Amino acid sequence: MNTVMIKHLFVKDWQFCRNALAFYFAIGVASLFLISVASKLSFYVGIVLLVSILIIIGAHLIFVTVVNERKEQTLSFVMSLPVTFSDYTVAKLIANIVAFLIPWGLLVAGVLSVISFNADIPNGLIPFALIVLLELFVAYLLVLSVALITESEVWTIVMTTICNIGVSLFWFWISSFAGISKHIQGETAIWNTTAASIILIELMIAALIIIVTFWCQSRKTDFL
Amino acid sequence: MTSNLAIKLSQVSKRYPHFNLSKINLALEEGCIMGLIGPNGAGKSTTIRLLMGLVQPDAGEVSVLGHSMPSSQVKAKWEIGFASEDMRLYKNATIEWHMEYLQSIYPSWDKGYAETLLKRFDLIPRQKIKGLSHGQRVKAGLLLVLARRPKLLILDEPTTGLDPVARHEVLNELMEVLKDETRSVLFSSHNTQDVEQLSDQITFIDRGKVVNSQDRETFLERWQRIRLDLSKSDWSENNLSSSQPGVVDIQQSGNLAVVTTNQFNPDMVSAYQQQGAEILGVENMTLEEIFVAEVHSSRQGAEK
Numbered sequence: 001m002n003t004v005m006i007k008h009l010f011v012k013d014w015q016f017c018r019n020a021l022a023f024y025f026a027i028g029v030a031s032l033f034l035i036s037v038a039s040k041l042s043f044y045v046g047i048v049l050l051v052s053i054l055i056i057i058g059a060h061l062i063f064v065t066v067v068n069e070r071k072e073q074t075l076s077f078v079m080s081l082p083v084t085f086s087d088y089t090v091a092k093l094i095a096n097i098v099a100f101l102i103p104w105g106l107l108v109a110g111v112l113s114v115i116s117f118n119a120d121i122p123n124g125l126i127p128f129a130l131i132v133l134l135e136l137f138v139a140y141l142l143v144l145s146v147a148l149i150t151e152s153e154v155w156t157i158v159m160t161t162i163c164n165i166g167v168s169l170f171w172f173w174i175s176s177f178a179g180i181s182k183h184i185q186g187e188t189a190i191w192n193t194t195a196a197s198i199i200l201i202e203l204m205i206a207a208l209i210i211i212v213t214f215w216c217q218s219r220k221t222d223f224l
Numbered sequence: 225m226t227s228n229l230a231i232k233l234s235q236v237s238k239r240y241p242h243f244n245l246s247k248i249n250l251a252l253e254e255g256c257i258m259g260l261i262g263p264n265g266a267g268k269s270t271t272i273r274l275l276m277g278l279v280q281p282d283a284g285e286v287s288v289l290g291h292s293m294p295s296s297q298v299k300a301k302w303e304i305g306f307a308s309e310d311m312r313l314y315k316n317a318t319i320e321w322h323m324e325y326l327q328s329i330y331p332s333w334d335k336g337y338a339e340t341l342l343k344r345f346d347l348i349p350r351q352k353i354k355g356l357s358h359g360q361r362v363k364a365g366l367l368l369v370l371a372r373r374p375k376l377l378i379l380d381e382p383t384t385g386l387d388p389v390a391r392h393e394v395l396n397e398l399m400e401v402l403k404d405e406t407r408s409v410l411f412s413s414h415n416t417q418d419v420e421q422l423s424d425q426i427t428f429i430d431r432g433k434v435v436n437s438q439d440r441e442t443f444l445e446r447w448q449r450i451r452l453d454l455s456k457s458d459w460s461e462n463n464l465s466s467s468q469p470g471v472v473d474i475q476q477s478g479n480l481a482v483v484t485t486n487q488f489n490p491d492m493v494s495a496y497q498q499q500g501a502e503i504l505g506v507e508n509m510t511l512e513e514i515f516v517a518e519v520h521s522s523r524q525g526a527e528k
Contacts, residue, residue: 008325008328016314072312073310073311073312074311074312074313074314076308076311077311077312077314079278080301080306080311081301081329082301082302082329083298083301084294084297084298087298221279221280222273222278222280223279224273224279
């Protein structure tokens with residue numbers, strides 16, 4: 001693997017996104033504050049803001065590092081460097097996943113901490129929150145994969161829209177599992193088979209998306 | 225010998241739904257400059273993409289600086305400077321950022337030369353790409369390519385869309401670069417003036433095929449236009465064309481005829497004179513006229 005050049009491509013993408021990520025992260029921290037305030041309205045506004053900011057972070061990363069690179073014809077510049085298309089794919093996946101996971105991880109840790117340490121919010125919400133927030137990561141990977149494979153702005157927008165609509169549907173769907181819903185209001189977090197299975201399936205889907213992306217990209221013969 | 229060739233394409237084909245590149249053979253010796261001329265859609269950019277490993281050929285072999293493409297593209301690309309008309313730099317980044325980025329990648333980056341080019345091209349390093357004119361963008365792109373001191377320069381339409389002043393600056397810099405006899409250059413253009421000025425080898429490409437590839441002097445010497453007065457002879461267009469090899473076009477108006485040949489030699493003139501024709505003149509053709517005649521002749525040949 002061309003690790004030297006993959007690192008250079010990673011650094012380039014990180015440099016282009018870090019300021020925006022810092023800005024979004026600050027909004028994410030503000031949403032944590034709203035969640036922690038002892039008010040139902042503030043809690044719901046905070047949750048909506050947090051989910052929105054995670055979706056925006058994902059969309060921003062994908063559009064700046066993948067879609068715009070093709071649309072604004074800077075991909076030719078990248079591919080003139082000593083890299084193969086496989087190197088490009090690896091660099092894009094690593095840069096995007098790392099750049100997403102840093103704010104996502106910090107904000108997820110923040111949410112779980114707020115739930116744990118705030119007496120007004122039941123700890124039973126923790127498994128549900130983790131499942132929902134993990135779904136945002138999986139959806140992000142799916143959109144990233146579509147952007148890389150289709151090389152199409154339109155398809156990326158379509159998939160982003162589908163995933164965003166899917167978030168609320170996913171919440172309802174997850175709430176319908178008895179193993180999840182009956183513990184949400186509980187005082188302690190219950191990590192039963194249902195919760196563990198859903199998390200495991202989410203992680204498996206994430207891994208599958210990455211594998212399929214590599215497979216599809218490796219079959220391409222023309223890159224520009 | 226592949227080892228002395230900067231570029232070699234052997235029987236390379238690439239098929240698209242509406243365009244085919246057919247059995248391209250091309251060779252560029254190290255230290256030479258080849259101009260690739262063709263109309264829009266002729267296959268120049270596809271050929272260049274094949275050379276850069278961005279497109280995989282359906283058949284044939286591509287070798288660049290002794291590296292097989294696309295399998296060894298990483299090794300080859302370390303030594304290639306590539307710029308194309310449709311390549312853009314990052315609009316929100318400065319020229320300086322691009323220079324520092326490439327400097328961090330290429331150990332061969334020549335900082336002093338980059339600074340010289342900045343001044344010569346009148347570029348401001350802290351200016352963002354989105355604030356540059358087209359000419360400035362082209363010059364910035366060329367700077368980024370040249371300062372890494374590549375063994376092989378591949379330039380796809382480097383002067384397209386430039387105003388005369390910017391074009392002059394770019395061509396002058398390329399002329400400077402070409403003084404280095406170890407550096408090979410392939411550049412495509414549909415501007416025959418640029419190609420005539422820079423190249424020592426010229427390849428015409430049309431409809432996905434190499435129409436002709438020779439050194440510049442051979443093209444200019446062999447392609448001539450002979451003006452004849454036939455009033456003292458009884459020649460017709462048919463026997464004018466069949467009497468000499470290499471006649472590609474005859475324009476006759478009354479007793480005056482203009483014969484265009486791609487195999488000119490002084491014996492042709494003597495032969496016409498001996499048969500009663502008066503020679504009004506033998507004219508050199510411009511590369512543009514040669515290109516048009518080559519393409520015209522190739523298309524007629526294909527239609528027969």
